[in-house]
Amino acid sequence: MVAGWFAGDGEDFRLLGTRCSACGTVFFPREDTWCRNPGCAGAGLEEVALSRRGRIWSYTDSRYRPPSPYVTDPELPWEPYALIAVELESERIVVLGQASPGITVADLAVGMEVEVVPGVLHEDAETTWTTWRWRPTGVAG
Known part of the structure; x- marks a missing residue:
């Protein structure tokens, strides 16, 4: 990124x-x-x-394929992902990011504690583009 x-x-x-x-x-x-x-x-x-941790301020899911420059394979079916707005523990600022793979809006609640973890935004034969993701605390992965 x-x-x-x-x-x-x-x-x-x-x-x-x-x-x-x-x-x-x-x-x-x-x-x-x-x-x-x-x-x-x-x-x-x-x-x-x-801060590595914060609490969910808001969340939603992305049910549509975003436009360019977001990279997706149009040959594959679109997989929705959760977006989470997190209020950081110490700084009290809100940071938006995707949920970790496998986490859906059904797994989330406002006020739930989450932590920032590395994630892969996209990869091809030459490059892996990394980003951050939010994962509920206590969830392995």
Whole structure:
């Protein structure tokens, strides 16, 4: 996906954001130029690893094949996937992402604790595009 948005693997996998040194506002996706807080003129931003866990703020499922640039094989039937908006534990910001494979909207509830895990967005013979996914805590995989 986008370089610099996440790092690590397994239990060390984290989304990466930035924090304004003037007002303490945290951003994801990261900001590298200036503070996006309209009440702050700060420009000192530091990279921060975001919380691995949070609680479901909202969720839905994707029942249609998204348009390009999303990559799908038109020869295969479309498989819906769950989208989850998660309020991060410490930062209290909401981050949207897909659910881990096998997790459907029937498995989710607002307020449920989830954790960020690495996932595969797409792969071909030469490249694997990685991303983040949300998985309910206590679920293996």
